[in-house]
Amino acid sequence: MSSTEGDAAALIAGMGQRARMAARLLARAGTSDKAAALRSAAAAICEDASAILVANAEDLRRSDALPAAMRDRLALDPGRLEAVAAAVEAVSELPDLVGRVIDRTERPNGLVLERVRVPIGVVGIVYESRPNVTADAGALCLMAGNAAILRGGSEATGSNRAIHAAFARGIERAGLPPDAVQLVPTADRAAVGAMLRADGVLDLVIPRGGKGLVARVREEARVPVLAHLDGNNHVYVHASADPDMAERVVLNAKMRRTGVCGAMETLLIDRDYPHCAALVAALRHAGCVVKGDPLESPLDGLVEPATAADWDTEYLDAICAVALVDGPDAAMAHIARHGSGHTDAIVAADAAAAERFLAEVDSAIVLWNASTQFADGGEFGLGAEIGIATCRLHARGPVALEGLTTYKWVGRGAGQVRG
Amino acid sequence: MSSTEGDAAALIAGMGQRARMAARLLARAGTSDKAAALRSAAAAICEDASAILVANAEDLRRSDALPAAMRDRLALDPGRLEAVAAAVEAVSELPDLVGRVIDRTERPNGLVLERVRVPIGVVGIVYESRPNVTADAGALCLMAGNAAILRGGSEATGSNRAIHAAFARGIERAGLPPDAVQLVPTADRAAVGAMLRADGVLDLVIPRGGKGLVARVREEARVPVLAHLDGNNHVYVHASADPDMAERVVLNAKMRRTGVCGAMETLLIDRDYPHCAALVAALRHAGCVVKGDPLESPLDGLVEPATAADWDTEYLDAICAVALVDGPDAAMAHIARHGSGHTDAIVAADAAAAERFLAEVDSAIVLWNASTQFADGGEFGLGAEIGIATCRLHARGPVALEGLTTYKWVGRGAGQVRG
Numbered sequence: 001m002s003s004t005e006g007d008a009a010a011l012i013a014g015m016g017q018r019a020r021m022a023a024r025l026l027a028r029a030g031t032s033d034k035a036a037a038l039r040s041a042a043a044a045i046c047e048d049a050s051a052i053l054v055a056n057a058e059d060l061r062r063s064d065a066l067p068a069a070m071r072d073r074l075a076l077d078p079g080r081l082e083a084v085a086a087a088v089e090a091v092s093e094l095p096d097l098v099g100r101v102i103d104r105t106e107r108p109n110g111l112v113l114e115r116v117r118v119p120i121g122v123v124g125i126v127y128e129s130r131p132n133v134t135a136d137a138g139a140l141c142l143m144a145g146n147a148a149i150l151r152g153g154s155e156a157t158g159s160n161r162a163i164h165a166a167f168a169r170g171i172e173r174a175g176l177p178p179d180a181v182q183l184v185p186t187a188d189r190a191a192v193g194a195m196l197r198a199d200g201v202l203d204l205v206i207p208r209g210g211k212g213l214v215a216r217v218r219e220e221a222r223v224p225v226l227a228h229l230d231g232n233n234h235v236y237v238h239a240s241a242d243p244d245m246a247e248r249v250v251l252n253a254k255m256r257r258t259g260v261c262g263a264m265e266t267l268l269i270d271r272d273y274p275h276c277a278a279l280v281a282a283l284r285h286a287g288c289v290v291k292g293d294p295l296e297s298p299l300d301g302l303v304e305p306a307t308a309a310d311w312d313t314e315y316l317d318a319i320c321a322v323a324l325v326d327g328p329d330a331a332m333a334h335i336a337r338h339g340s341g342h343t344d345a346i347v348a349a350d351a352a353a354a355e356r357f358l359a360e361v362d363s364a365i366v367l368w369n370a371s372t373q374f375a376d377g378g379e380f381g382l383g384a385e386i387g388i389a390t391c392r393l394h395a396r397g398p399v400a401l402e403g404l405t406t407y408k409w410v411g412r413g414a415g416q417v418r419g
Numbered sequence: 420m421s422s423t424e425g426d427a428a429a430l431i432a433g434m435g436q437r438a439r440m441a442a443r444l445l446a447r448a449g450t451s452d453k454a455a456a457l458r459s460a461a462a463a464i465c466e467d468a469s470a471i472l473v474a475n476a477e478d479l480r481r482s483d484a485l486p487a488a489m490r491d492r493l494a495l496d497p498g499r500l501e502a503v504a505a506a507v508e509a510v511s512e513l514p515d516l517v518g519r520v521i522d523r524t525e526r527p528n529g530l531v532l533e534r535v536r537v538p539i540g541v542v543g544i545v546y547e548s549r550p551n552v553t554a555d556a557g558a559l560c561l562m563a564g565n566a567a568i569l570r571g572g573s574e575a576t577g578s579n580r581a582i583h584a585a586f587a588r589g590i591e592r593a594g595l596p597p598d599a600v601q602l603v604p605t606a607d608r609a610a611v612g613a614m615l616r617a618d619g620v621l622d623l624v625i626p627r628g629g630k631g632l633v634a635r636v637r638e639e640a641r642v643p644v645l646a647h648l649d650g651n652n653h654v655y656v657h658a659s660a661d662p663d664m665a666e667r668v669v670l671n672a673k674m675r676r677t678g679v680c681g682a683m684e685t686l687l688i689d690r691d692y693p694h695c696a697a698l699v700a701a702l703r704h705a706g707c708v709v710k711g712d713p714l715e716s717p718l719d720g721l722v723e724p725a726t727a728a729d730w731d732t733e734y735l736d737a738i739c740a741v742a743l744v745d746g747p748d749a750a751m752a753h754i755a756r757h758g759s760g761h762t763d764a765i766v767a768a769d770a771a772a773a774e775r776f777l778a779e780v781d782s783a784i785v786l787w788n789a790s791t792q793f794a795d796g797g798e799f800g801l802g803a804e805i806g807i808a809t810c811r812l813h814a815r816g817p818v819a820l821e822g823l824t825t826y827k828w829v830g831r832g833a834g835q836v837r838g
Contacts, residue, residue, distance in 0.1 A: 024755075028779065099778075105800050111789055113799060118781070120811055199637060203811050218618060222637065224812050245834035252836035336443075347834075358829050359518075360447065362537070370530055370832030379837065380532060380828070381524050392539055392622050393643045394813040397828045409799070409816045410777050413789030415664035415766075417671035418798065 008190035009197070012149070015182050016201030019122045019147035022179040026145045027119050029176060031096035038092035038139050041170030042085040045135060048166040049081055055158035056131065063155045069259065073129040074156055084132045084163070087384065091139040094383045097405050098145045111413045117405045119145030121203035124195045124223070125386070126151045128209040131159035137206075138167055138181035140386045144404035147180050149202065151195060153209075154187035161185075196220040206399075208387055226395060226403070228387035230314045231261045231342025233372045236331040236357065237279065238348035239272035245369060246275070246347045247282050252371040253345065255286045259316045261388060262343050262375030266311060267322040268331045277302060280322060292322040299324070311338040328353050335361055341390050343367065343375040343397075364389065364396040427609035428616070431568070434601050435620035438541045438566035441598040445564045446538050448595060450515035457511035457558050460589030461504040464554060467585040468500055474577035475550065482574045488678060492548040493575055503551045503582070506803065510558040513802045516824050517564045530832045536824045538564030540622035543614045543642070544805070545570045547628040550578035556625075557586055557600035559805045563823035566599050568621065570614060572628075573606035580604075615639040625818075627806055645814060645822065647806035649733045650680045650761030652791045655750040655776065656698065657767035658691040664788060665694070665766045666701050671790040672764065674705045678735045680807060681762050681794030685730060686741040687750045696721065699741060711741040718743070730757040747772050754780055760809050762786065762794040762816075783809055783816040 026034070045052070056076040063071060076084075102115040123146045125137045134150055141148035152160040164183040172178040184191045192213075195205055199222040206226045207217045214229055235253050237246045253264035267283070267290075269276050276298040283290050284302060291310050292303035303322060310321040311334070325331045335344050345367040346357040354368040365375050377385025377398035385398045395403030445453070464471070475495040482490060495503075521534040542565045544556045553569055560567035571579040583602040591597040603610045611632075614624055618641040625645045626636045636644055654672050656665045672683035686702070686709075688695050695717040702709050703721060710729050711722035722741060729740040730753070744750045747765075754763050764786040765776040773787040784794050796804025796817035804817045814822030 024779075024781075027781070107798070107800060111793065121781070218641065224643070224810065242834070248834060248836055256837055354831075358831075360443075362446070362540070363827065365828045365830065367830040368832060369834050370830055371836040373837040374530065374830065374835070379526070381526060391643065392825050394825075396826060406811050407815060408782065409784040411784065411786040411789055411793065412773075412777075413787060415661070415667060415788050416793070417667055417790040418675055418792040 004188065004190045005193065008188060008194035011184070011186070011191065012194040012198050013201055015149055015184070016122060016198060018179040019149055019182060022177040023119065023121050023147035025177055026142065026147060026180050027098070029145065033174070033176065034096065034143050034145070035092040037171040037174040037176040038088050038143065040174040041135070041139065041167045042088040042092075044166040044170030044173070045081065045085040045088065045163060048162060049078065052076065052081060052159065052162040052166065053078070055162040059156055059158045066155060070129055070155070074131065074159070076131060076159060080132070084135050087132070088135050088139045091143050091384055094143060094401055096143065097401055102407055109416050111411055111416050114410045115407045116410050118408050120404060120406050122147045122149065122201065123404065124149045124151070124198070124202040124205040126192055126195060126205060126207045126209065126213065128153040128213065129156060131156045131163055133208065134160045134163045134183065135167055136384065137386055138164070140384055140401065140404060142171065142176075142180055144401045146404055149182050149184065149195065151184040151191055157187050192216065193220055197222045199223050206387055225391070226387065226389050226399065227391040229340060229342070229390045230316065231263070231375065231388070231390070232265050232312065232314045232338060232340040233262065233342055234266045234268055234335050234339060234344045235264045235372060236268040236325070236335070236344070236346045237270060237273055238328065238346055238350060238353050239270040240350035240353065241273060241347040242349055243275040243278065247279055249345070249347050249369065249371050250279060251282060251286055253373055254283060254288055254320050255318065256371070256373045258318050260373065262373045263316065264372050265314050265320060266338065267320055268325050268334055269322065270331075271324045271326055276324070283320065287318050289319045290322050291319065296324050314340070328356055332357065332360055335363070339363060342388065343372045345370060345372050423607065423609045424612065427607060427613035430603070430605070430610065431613040431617050432620055434568055434603070435541060435617060437598040438568055438601060441596040442538065442540050442566035444596055445561065445566060445599055446517070448564065452593070452595065453515065453562055453564070454511040456590040456593035456595040457507050457562065459593040460554070460558065460586045461507040461511075463585040463589030463592070464500070464504040464507065464582060467581060468497065471495065471500060471578065471581040471585065472497070474581040478575055478577045485574060489548055489574070493550065493578070495550060495578060499551070503554050506551070507554050507558045510562050510803055513562060513820055515562065516820055521826055528835050530830055530835050533829045534826045535829050537827050539823060539825050541566045541568065541620065542823065543568045543570065543617070543621040543624040545611055545614060545624065545626045545628065545632065547572040547632065548575060550575045550582055552627065553579045553582045553602065554586055555803065556805055557583070559803055559820065559823060561590065561595070561599055563820045565823055568601050568603065568614065570603040570610055576606050611635065612639055616641045618642055625806055644810070645806065645808050645818065646810040648759055648761070648809040649735065650682070650794065650807070650809070651684050651731065651733045651757060651759040652681065652761055653685045653687055653754050653758060653763045654683045654791060655687040655744070655754070655763070655765045656689060656692055657747065657765055657769060657772050658689040659769035659772065660692060660766040661768055662694040662697065666698055668764070668766050668788065668790050669698060670701060670705055672792055673702060673707055673739050674737065675790070675792045677737050679792065681792045682735065683791050684733050684739060685757065686739055687744050687753055688741065689750075690743045690745055695743070702739065706737050708738045709741050710738065715743050733759070747775055751776065751779055754782070758782060761807065762791045764789060764791050783807065
């Protein structure tokens with residue numbers, strides 16, 4: 001371990017110890033206390049608006065070299081900052097799951113067993129660019145009774161610090177420990193490694209970032225991870241699809257916002273679908289570059305040649321790959337091979353074909369006759385989201401409060417012993 | 420990577436590929452098909468009884484040098500083998516959770532979302548000694564719709580192969596793919612490393628073994644792990660405890676079976692509890708060595724001196740540590756510091772003290788007035804268990820069919836697009 005790594009490990013261990021103390025208090029905090037703390041944090045963010053916007057302007061000034069999309073994600077203005085505070089308030093109104101009884105059983109010997117929702121404990125969040133995550137993630141963790149250790153991107157250091165200072169002051173003013181939500185003070189990349197290796201200190205790490213971060217998490221993580229990867233999402237247009245619906249869903253799935261993880265990246269069309277050329281033409285007309293096999297007659301003149309890599313590419317841009325397939329089995333085989341298990345949709349009038357797709361496609365979200373862009377905690381009625389999990393355990397798809405809790409078994413007896 | 424490691428990685432990758440194909444078929448198999456396959460597997464185990472017992476005798480012959488307790492775990496006889504087959508049959512009668520709707524919501528736009536239970540996929544099980552795990556784990560994984568890759572201990576190689584051959588023949592005879600339950604054919608330790616690093620091949624690894632295996636999993640695992648650690652379990656006797664109940668529960672928790680993970684390892688007694696000496700004397704009378712601080716007057720003459728290490732020791736033997744504590748806060752602080760998050764119990768007549776203990780002790784299982792030896796899937800009414808999870812995510816405590824499933828979101832629409 002280098003001295004930098006040792007410093008980072010010591011930093012995270014110290015933060016983790018304070019977080020553990022705070023988590024014990026938070027686990028026992030009542031719903032109204034947690035909600036009041038979040039309202040106070042939202043108010044503090046509003047109070048500090050000028051300071052936060054100044055810090056953000058300074059971050060933007062330092063980030064001249066970043067791509068425009070990244071600068072846009074980083075930028076705050078009074079309206080965006082108001083939305084940050086409003087999101088924290090909204091989390092305070094979500095139903096508190098901690099202490100809820102999931103199920104209950106009385107054993108023949110009279111022992112009564114309940115499974116009860118409890119917080120996970122200490123949660124680490126590693127994220128990039130968007131400074132609003134500092135407030136969003138802190139609020140969701142706190143409402144679920146968890147302490148949070150946040151590590152934002154170096155490009156947003158000033159913005160994150162200013163938002164975090166307000167947030168922590170707000171919760172402290174409401175009587176909850178400010179260590180409940182801590183921000184890693186250094187932009188040093190060694191801190192991320194220390195978080196990923198902090199087995200026993202952090203109970204969970206949620207990475208939110210690009211492929212570089214995801215690869216690092218895969219390689220280095222010793223703590224459980226709730227992976228939030230990008231989505232290589234498919235829309236499969238079945239031969240029975242209504243052409244108007246297919247066009248509406250496909251255009252929305254690809255073009256509503258091209259940079260979100262729920263965007264369609266590959267369009268699969270049944271070879272028997274009679275409106276293939278019109279559908280592809282509509283995508284082109286909407287400004288989308290379409291890649292495929294120009295030798296397929298309905299695509300001739302409409303597509304740029306696709307390479308093998310296109311089927312595995314998340315463009316996050318106004319580009320999509322299109323393939324003609326021979327029915328549902330071929331479509332599902334394509335998705336099994338190239339999909340990332342995020343969100344995949346079928347457009348079909350044939351209910352049997354659709355139900356097969358819903359049952360057999362093994363992604364976190366499978367949709368019938370709806371746009372993949374619905375992949376979002378708010379759209380799913382969860383009130384918020386800390387990410388969309390593409391791993392298979394604990395939580396899948398949009399993760400909000402429930403995914404930030406776990407359970408324990410509580411047994412009440414009258415002196416029972418085991419025979 | 421050494422050539423051995425490369426061979427092991429290739430072996431696991433190949434087995435994983437066949438397991439993935441089998442898992443796709445299993446995920447769609449009906450309850451009756453899975454149950455019939457397990458009944459057929461149980462019958463095949465009975466048919467092969469002589470061959471399995473011969474292989475087991477050979478394993479025992481090779482294992483002369485092992486400790487008696489390990490040889491006992493390894494040994495089969497006709498009665499034990501009948502129990503192995505009966506356990507497989509019992510799993511076939513458990514309720515099938517795959518396809519169950521966990522919850523359902525209709526969004527204002529008419530999109531109907533359900534969370535539906537699905538299998539996890541391909542599950543690896545790494546275990547030691549007990550050859551019955553080959554059948555138990557295979558049965559539970561299959562009933563939950565998962566393919567299993569089993570890697571048993573080298574000392575049980577022959578027994579595991581013989582049981583697995585019968586099991587696989589049984590499920591194949593019933594029309595399910597034999598690759599649904601595969602046994603790693605080599606006793607080479609590199610295979611365990613390859614399983615732990617098989618990100619994308621295995622969806623989950625469940626280790627069942629001693630501290631050496633657990634340490635290796637912590638260091639090497641790149642796949643999600645459902646950790647099944649031993650339990651450093653506590654019974655806390657509150658000042659209000661009924662002395663007869665306290666003695667009954669404590670003796671059962673420690674002495675019913677000393678080698679199980681639910682056994683009490685440390686006894687905490689309120690300094691104000693009037694029957695401390697009698698309780699410790701009862702433990703000694705039952706044949707338990709008690710370690711504590713001989714300078715504490717109620718323990719004087721009853722205990723051997725404890726060292727700091729005793730509070731963190733899982734004896735799995737007729738030995739226990741005892742500490743006097745100043746009330747619930749001190750008891751809970753001791754458990755927070757030294758416990759392993761497995762099973763902890765309070766004996767108390769005072770309901771307020773007991774409820775605080777149940778709420779604040781952060782272990783997978785917390786019990787009031789009941790023995791820690793109830794920590795078992797069968798005793799909890801789950802019908803079986805694949806282990807007791809001491810990790811915090813996905814599943815905690817006894818894990819049976821539900822912990823071997825996950826969920827996906829299924830949305831049905833009428834052409835909805837996102838605004």
